[in-house]
Amino acid sequence: MSFLACAALFMKGEIAGVLHAETRLVMPDKSVICGGEAVSAYFHDHPDFFVGMERISPDSQVTVSYRIAEGGLIKVFSYDDLIGKIIWFEPTVVRQRIKLTLEYDGTLFAGFQMQKDLRTVQSELTDVLSRINDHPTSVSGASRTDTGVHAFGQVAHFDTNHDFSDRKWKIILNHALPADLHVVNVEKVHPLFHARFDVDTKEYQYILNLGDYSALRRNQEWSLERPIDLAVLESELTKIVGTHDFQSFCKGENESTVRTIFEAKMTVQDTRVILHFKGNGFLHNMIRLLVGSMVAIASGVSTVDMTAILSDRNRIHTKYLAPSGGLYLLKITY
Numbered sequence: 001m002s003f004l005a006c007a008a009l010f011m012k013g014e015i016a017g018v019l020h021a022e023t024r025l026v027m028p029d030k031s032v033i034c035g036g037e038a039v040s041a042y043f044h045d046h047p048d049f050f051v052g053m054e055r056i057s058p059d060s061q062v063t064v065s066y067r068i069a070e071g072g073l074i075k076v077f078s079y080d081d082l083i084g085k086i087i088w089f090e091p092t093v094v095r096q097r098i099k100l101t102l103e104y105d106g107t108l109f110a111g112f113q114m115q116k117d118l119r120t121v122q123s124e125l126t127d128v129l130s131r132i133n134d135h136p137t138s139v140s141g142a143s144r145t146d147t148g149v150h151a152f153g154q155v156a157h158f159d160t161n162h163d164f165s166d167r168k169w170k171i172i173l174n175h176a177l178p179a180d181l182h183v184v185n186v187e188k189v190h191p192l193f194h195a196r197f198d199v200d201t202k203e204y205q206y207i208l209n210l211g212d213y214s215a216l217r218r219n220q221e222w223s224l225e226r227p228i229d230l231a232v233l234e235s236e237l238t239k240i241v242g243t244h245d246f247q248s249f250c251k252g253e254n255e256s257t258v259r260t261i262f263e264a265k266m267t268v269q270d271t272r273v274i275l276h277f278k279g280n281g282f283l284h285n286m287i288r289l290l291v292g293s294m295v296a297i298a299s300g301v302s303t304v305d306m307t308a309i310l311s312d313r314n315r316i317h318t319k320y321l322a323p324s325g326g327l328y329l330l331k332i333t334y
Contacts, residue, residue, distance in 0.1 A: 003078040007064040010076060010083060013050035015040050020082040028072075028090040039086065056190040060334055062200050065192040075192045089192070095159040097193055098169060100125075101185040102154040106145060107219045107325065108180060112154065113144045121145075121154070121181060128176045129158050142195040142332045143202060146285065148219065148324030153184070153203075153331040157195040193334075201262065203278045203331040206291045206322065211271025221272065222291075222326040226299050230268065233298035237264045237275065239306040240290060247313040249290050250283035257283060276330075287327060292320030 006018035019036040026032050033039050043049060049068065056073075057065040066074040071094070077085040102121070110118035114126065122139055129137040142155040164172070166186040173183045207221040214223070241264050247257040263278040275294075277287055293309060296302035304317045 001081065003061055003081050003083070004059065004064070006081070006083050007076055011050070011053050011055060011066060013043070013047065013053075015043050018083050020079045020084040022079070023083060024085050026085070026087045028088050057192065058334075060198060060200060062334070063192075063194075063198045065190055073192055077197075091191065095161055095191070096163065097157055097159050097189050097191050099187045099189045099193060099195065100156045100158075100173075100183055101187075102156060103152050103182050103184050104150065104154065105180040105219075106148050106150045109147065111145055111147045111149070112141050122156075124178060124181055125156060125158075128173065129160075132172060132176070133160050133162065140195050142199055143282075143329055144284075145329055146288070146324050146327075149327045149329065150220070150325075151329040154329050155195045155332045157189070157193060159191075198334050199281070199332055201278055201280055201333045202282060202329070203276070204282070204287050205277070205328045205330050206275040206287060207326045207328070208273040208275070208291075208295070209271060210273060219325040222295075222323050224295065224299070226301075228295060228298040229300075230266070230273065230298070233273070233294055234266045236294045236297050236306045237266055240264050240310070244310050245313055246283055246286055246310070248309050248315060248318050249286045249293070251285045251289075254283055259283065259286070285321065288322040288324065289318050289320070291322040291326075293318055295322065296320045 001017070009018050019039055021036045023036045023039045024032055024034050025039045025042060033042055052069050054067045055064065056067050057063065062078055064076050068074055071091065073089040073091060075087045076083045079085065104121055108119065110120050112121045114120050114122040122141055125139045126137060129139060137158055139156050139158045145151060145154065166188065169186040170183050177183070209217070209221045209223040210228070241261050243258065243260040245258050250257055259279055259281050261277065261279040263276065265276050267274045267276065275291060293302065294306065297305060302317065309317045
């Protein structure tokens with residue numbers, strides 16, 4: 001049974017077989033009921049919970065949201081195709097949630113995430129939206145892109161009391177934002193939509209330049225100083241497709257380093273090579289380390305292939321970090 005099938009049964013109050021053994025129910029007061037049996041027992045004792053339940057979110061393989069009696073909101077999360085987490089909200093103030101699709105030139109940004117005394121995409125958005133809303137406004141983004149990384153399809157959300165049309169929001173924001181940050185699309189979404197936690201897939205591309213160095217494009221691509229074997233590069237790309245532990249290809253501490261890469265392919269356009277990656281998530285510096293390692297292998301600098309590096313599960317052989325300017329966040333799906 002799929003997660004969406006489980007979610008449909010849950011809305012009807014049919015709990016048997018839809019809860020994961022480790023399901024958690026987070027109550028409005030933040031107390032937590034742990035375990036599928038305990039959560040099932042709670043719902044068995046509270047059958048009125050499901051009366052009048054209404055789904056408010058579109059199809060997703062990750063999350064589904066509902067509205068219940070008297071304005072309560074419920075969000076369920078997928079885990080192994082079952083319901084693994086349920087959060088119950090009782091909002092005191094009803095606000096409109098706005099989803100933004102953004103593009104930006106990352107050259108002069110210290111990444112997406114807000115950092116003290118540094119210019120970031122999140123800080124620019126927060127400043128502008130706080131002025132428009134006339135109160136401090138938090139902005140949540142889908143991906144914490146690094147310093148110098150660009151985006152065609154970054155996604156963020158914020159809440160507001162203003163009832164502007166999507167078109168008016170776009171006009172207002174693009175008038176106020178700097179020239180290297182642009183709102184591509186505005187969409188009103190349900191109140192439990194979350195730009196980061198509701199992500200189904202992310203797509204990135206990396207641009208390699210095999211021709212002459214370009215001063216004008218130096219911050220948009222990686223100009224390689226030595227020739228590479230494109231057949232080897234393409235072969236190494238195929239080795240990362242699937243579900244793997246990418247501990248060898250990340251920086252920092254992570255609860256889990258297992259990710260699924262659905263697609264990794266290469267396109268050649270004259271002297272430029274475009275590497276395309278699609279997955280359910282990416283770790284800090286993961287793509288830049290993958291590209292750096294594959295280029296090292298394809299140019300003969302490294303003799304350890306991607307399969308062996310994945311098996312290592314350490315950073316011994318991932319010493320090559322591709323420059324940030326060649327990386328682009330293309331698309332995020334929900």
